[in-house]
Amino acid sequence: MLRDVLAWLGETPWSIALHESLYMWPLTESAHVLTLALFAGTAAVLDLRMLGLALGGVPVSALTGRLLPWTRAAFVVMVVTGLALFYATPLTYYHSLFFRIKVLLLGVAGVNILVFHARTVRGMAAWDHADRPPRAARAAAMISLLAWAGVIVSGRLVAYNWFECAIQPQSAIVNWLQECPVTPP
Amino acid sequence: MDLLPLFEWCEASWLGQLVRVSTWLFPVLESVHLLGLSLLGGVLLVVDLRLLNVMLRDQPVATLGRGLHPWLNRAVALMLSTGFLLFMSEAVKCYHSPAFRLKMATLPVALAFTYLVRQPVVLRDAPPHVWRARAVAAGSILLWLTVAASGRWIGFSS
Numbered sequence: 001m002l003r004d005v006l007a008w009l010g011e012t013p014w015s016i017a018l019h020e021s022l023y024m025w026p027l028t029e030s031a032h033v034l035t036l037a038l039f040a041g042t043a044a045v046l047d048l049r050m051l052g053l054a055l056g057g058v059p060v061s062a063l064t065g066r067l068l069p070w071t072r073a074a075f076v077v078m079v080v081t082g083l084a085l086f087y088a089t090p091l092t093y094y095h096s097l098f099f100r101i102k103v104l105l106l107g108v109a110g111v112n113i114l115v116f117h118a119r120t121v122r123g124m125a126a127w128d129h130a131d132r133p134p135r136a137a138r139a140a141a142m143i144s145l146l147a148w149a150g151v152i153v154s155g156r157l158v159a160y161n162w163f164e165c166a167i168q169p170q171s172a173i174v175n176w177l178q179e180c181p182v183t184p185p
Numbered sequence: 186m187d188l189l190p191l192f193e194w195c196e197a198s199w200l201g202q203l204v205r206v207s208t209w210l211f212p213v214l215e216s217v218h219l220l221g222l223s224l225l226g227g228v229l230l231v232v233d234l235r236l237l238n239v240m241l242r243d244q245p246v247a248t249l250g251r252g253l254h255p256w257l258n259r260a261v262a263l264m265l266s267t268g269f270l271l272f273m274s275e276a277v278k279c280y281h282s283p284a285f286r287l288k289m290a291t292l293p294v295a296l297a298f299t300y301l302v303r304q305p306v307v308l309r310d311a312p313p314h315v316w317r318a319r320a321v322a323a324g325s326i327l328l329w330l331t332v333a334a335s336g337r338w339i340g341f342s343s
Binding site for chain 1: 208212215216219220222223224225226227228229230231234240241242243244248249252253255256330333334337338341
């Protein structure tokens with residue numbers, strides 16, 4: 001079902017045009033990668049502060065209030081450019097093991113943000129100025145750092161074709177994880 | 186003087202071949218280089234945007250500059266070491282890449298500007314004059330953006 005929609009999407013003229021373009025695709029990809037500096041970079045600065053590893057003396061609320069809006073704005077750019085890249089070759093990404101890992105880790109990062117804002121932020125006034133915030137805040141920061149690092153690494157590895165469905169034989173587990181359309185011998 | 190023999194020697198060297206023949210090493214180094222880009226870009230941008238007075242206005246420049254200085258050094262060290270290994274493994278391709286040449290022309294300027302011009306301004310107790318702050322931030326952003334963008338373009342120019 002989803003695969004059929006993506007197969008149709010990949011046949012639309014704009015998808016083919018983007019996929020085959022000499023400059024649009026690399027420029028979109030460059031924007032996606034360079035925006036990482038603002039998005040993942042500012043998120044990392046906040047995480048390092050919450051881990052007590054950077055910017056001691058700066059209240060955490062100063063960063064969540066004055067830094068996070070930039071992180072969110074950069075995330076919008078990440079999503080827009082990311083969707084455009086996905087739109088260029090939807091089926092390639094659908095069957096990519098690394099892309100599937102990336103989506104999974106995006107989910108982990110998202111749930112972590114929801115939990116952090118629903119639970120940890122509420123008591124923030126008590127440890128706003130602490131050089132080393134409490135365990136729950138440090139855990140959220142560590143999960144965030146690891147999840148986003150994983151998103152970046154798996155995103156980079158999508159470009160490698162080691163597990164590509166078209167290159168058979170692949171192990172059964174790889175074919176299963178990527179839903180490769182292979183006919184059993 | 187033609188530098189091609191030097192680049193060929195780099196690629197043929199033990200270190201260059203170690204990365205080149207491995208299936209996993211280049212992608213892993215590339216991934217760590219990308220994580221380094223995120224960190225380096227983040228610690229630079231937070232202070233540069235503060236210098237431009239558009240972020241964290243209630244925090245003194247020196248507080249942010251000092252609090253992120255160790256991470257700036259770590260990120261630069263990570264970028265230079267992984268970048269060096271990536272270069273060694275495909276030095277000849279880099280030799281022929283205009284994007285690589287632009288990056289190598291800009292990188293020393295960006296490093297010199299950061300450590301000789303920007304950091305002295307950022308680490309000083311007294312807040313910088315508004316126009317000096319803007320000039321330093323604009324220089325930093327433009328130089329590092331050129332390094333990053335030309336670096337990304339090396340991969341497209343094959």
